[in-house]
Amino acid sequence: MKKLFFLLLSFVFSIGILLLINESSTHRADEIGLGDTTLSYFPHIDGYSIHGNNSMSELHGLKKGWEKRGKKEVYLWLGNSQLHGINQMKPGDRNCVEIAFNRFAREKKGIEVIGFSLPNANLQEFLVAFAEARHEMTLGGIVVSVCFDDLREDGIRDELLDDPCDTLTLKELSEIPVIGARLLNELKADESGKKKVEKNYGIFRFRQPFQETSEACLEYFLADHFSLWKRRPDFRAFALLSLYNFRNTVFQIKPDSIRFMIPGRYQANLAALAAILRLSKKYSIKTLLYIPPIRDDVPLPYDTRQYSTFKEELFQMAGQYDAQCVNLESIVSPEYWGFKEGTSLGVAVEIDYMHFQAHGHKLLADAIVNLLEK
Amino acid sequence: MIFNSITFILFLIFTVILYWSLPERARLWMLSLSSLLFYGFWRFEFIPLLLIAAGLDYWVSNEIYKRDDRQSRKRFLILSLVINLGILFYFKYLVFFLGNVEWVLHILGFRIEMPHLNIILPLAISFYTFETISYTVDVYRGQLKPERNFLVYLTFLVYYPHLIAGPIMRASDILPQLRTRKTLLPDCIVDGIKRVLIGLFLKVFLADNIAELVNSGFQQPASALSALDIWTLSFLFGFQIYFDFAGYSHIAIGCAKMMGIHIRENFDFPYMAKSPQEFWQRWHISLSSWIRDYVFLPVAYSTSRKLKKDKYFGMKTDHIIYIYATSIAFALCGFWHGANWNFLIWGLYWALLLIVHQVSRKVKVFRAIKSNFASWVFWLPLFMIGWLPFRVQNFGRLKQLSSKLFKPTEYLWLGLRENNYLIAVLLLGLVTSAYFVSVLIRRFWEKKSGYMYYLFESLGLAIVIVIVFIFLRPISQFIYFQF
Secondary structure: OHHHHHHHHHHHHHHHHHHHHHHHOOOOHHHOOOOOOEEEOOOEEOOEEOEEEOOHHHHHHHHHHHHHOOOOEEEEEEEOHHHHEEEOOOOOOOOHHHHHHHHHHHHOOOEEEEEEEOOOOOHHHHHHHHHHHHHHOOEEEEEEEOOHHHHHOOOOOHHHHOOOOOHHHHHHHHOOOOOHHHHHHHOOEOOOOOEOOOOOOEHHHOOOHHHHHHHHHHHHHHHHHOHHHHOHHHHHHHHHHHHHHHHHHHHOOOOOOOEOOOHHHHHHHHHHHHHHHHHHHHOOOEEEEEEOOOOOOOOOOEOHHHHHHHHHHHHHHHHHOOOEEEEOOOOOOHHHEEEEEOOOOOOOEEEEEEEEOHHHHHHHHHHHHHHHHO | OOOOOHHHHHHHHHHHHHHHHOOHHHHHHHHHHHHHHHHHOOOHHHHHHHHHHHHHHHHHHHHHHHOOOHHHHHHHHHHHHHHHHHHHHHHHHHHHHHHHHHHHHHHOOOOOOOOOOOOOOOOOHHHHHHHHHHHHHHHHOOOOOOOOOHHHHHHHHHOHHHHOOOOOOOHHHHHHHHHOOOOOOHHHHHHHHHHHHHHHHHHHHHHHHHHHHHHHHHHOOHHHOOHHHHHHHHHHHHHHHHHHHHHHHHHHHHHHHHOOOOOOOOOOOHHHOOOHHHHHHHOOHHHHHHHHHHHHHHHHHHHHHHOOOOEEOOEEHHHHHHHHHHHHHHHHHHHHHOOOHHHHHHHHHHHHHHHHHHHHOOOHHHHOOOOHHHHHHHHHHHHHHOHHHHHOOOHHHHHHHHHHOOOHHHHOOOOOOHHHHHHHHHHHHHHHHHHHHHHHHHHHHHHHHOHHHHHHHHHHHHHHHHHHHHHOOOOEOOHHHHO
């Protein structure tokens, strides 16, 4: 009976811990990386999204508004959380995508700007998004934010698998050298658009329709009746963030710690960029690459040699495919940047290298629109 | 049905309550039917195959027992082996076999295309085939009386906690337990729940999160990985597969415990082993003991009867027998895991380690390494790098990656995210400290501290419960489900 008592005590303790986490974790899972001081902003026009976020279904959702607005020629703006994150956001603030959309709506009747951004987006994900968007809407141009930091990322995130890609997109991806086969594998499809049975250890290896149905029903029931169950994705994000902060504390990793390039990922991302440029040239889609704004009143968290090489390679590649390339590193001055929650234990605030305030969004939008109008 | 799901948790609660609520006779019916339901959640159409395997060996073992004539008994044994292994060969190895025949014919200049078959591998077939074989062999050897009650035998074979991925149970352990009346003991329920929680923690928190790093790392082209990256990924996969499979085993043992059935341990801190031999006494113990009892020892015995001299070609007969039997046993062990040459390479790699260890014991230089720590430091990397052929199931890629390990220049750069290295080191620390806490400190503290020990254990378990609650999702199968 002693053992039983202490087991029950464990369950009591665990409920207490969960309630504590419930109080502490006020963010949604998809916003947790931004912290308290930066909020996500995804503009809508007449109830339709003009800026999709972090999933294939959201990308597909952009089509509805585009059709309603008369199927104008689209300039698709691809970026990371800098596109949708507004530091120290106040009521009435707009992000760069909405500002650009409104400017084009005033000045150029036949063109509109639509955004699609993912936190820490890599160029392989941009390639998939671009290839898919081309089959969804009439693309006149693309604007690609090429962030050096995000070239350390790799692969296609699970959220981009929530809706299947068009079979023409998959066919197009299959023809891309070096990374095409890998992208198809990650999208869990073959070039005919069929879902592939995973050769490795994933759940699709053993198709279990009864399990999938029962699990979906139970998940729905529990989320509907228990708020703690519904908030599990947020708790997961909180747990992983806490581990991340703990790691940073133990190993003294700070925002200004140097981030080195990871060769394999760097090459894969550049191969994806080359594929984007080839496709845009093939289909006469205007392309604007830009090095995004970064806070420059403090030392950059990059190896200077690697960063210079990256910029050179980017301009070279753009020239090779007749794309426009511009360095917008310094267009947002220090006073329009902000701070974020500390990413180490005991550190309240840290410099935010990536997310600026609303005025920074205006500066970026104006710079991009001016370049596009040229 | 997979363990790391809400469906299974409800299923477990329901079956345990029903088990203890039903009269003794009805319990076996309940266990068998619920186990078949558990299996059928994957594919109901393969239940007849499972029942055929059960029926066949139930009948064969009783026929063997009835007969005194050795030849007649042997014929029934061979019948059972041929049918069981034939079924296993058809579902698991036929496509591989045909592929290799086609390849050989093409090399010899014959342009013959083998039929391309789309055969689905039935879940758990490798596990239950080994169990039925061991049962029939034990009856043949006179070590076990056959079970007369088909329901008892069927329950032993299909019992859901161990059905899909072991532990491979011995009939002599389980059949008596199924026959005897059991009383509900609260401690069994408590211990069982703890084991299930620990198993889920290992799977949904550790194994599944490590899997993301491992999958991402192995997706890189070979040119993007340095030798140190390959070592790191091998260590990470070694931890992933350990937490995954040990987690499964904990859940299986815990579920059985809740019903008063004791299943033997399947893992005992294998990465603390100080020799290859010790590793296999700690890793997938039910498989290694099966291989020892039904392959290694019979092969060694029959070989020893054929080799009469003390030495052959300058080598002692004992060594020759050991090398031969070990190679056969581990080749089979490798192939049991999958129809792929890489699994054979994995098995033979282990055979080599065991043989080298056996031989080196006699060598003065190696005898000088008396320190346990030095032995551990020497052998652990060799255990971990052995996972490379297991994980990389493409021979060409295996060749590319393993060749890097022998190039000094490949040790001068790194190609993975920093987290990979940090987490590999962290996990090594975690596993070694868990060993010391579990084996050394806990025993001492439990005796000395009484209630304080239980209080701290409660707090620890509470954290485990919270983590399982947060991370429980059926996002991936257990690795050993594919075998």
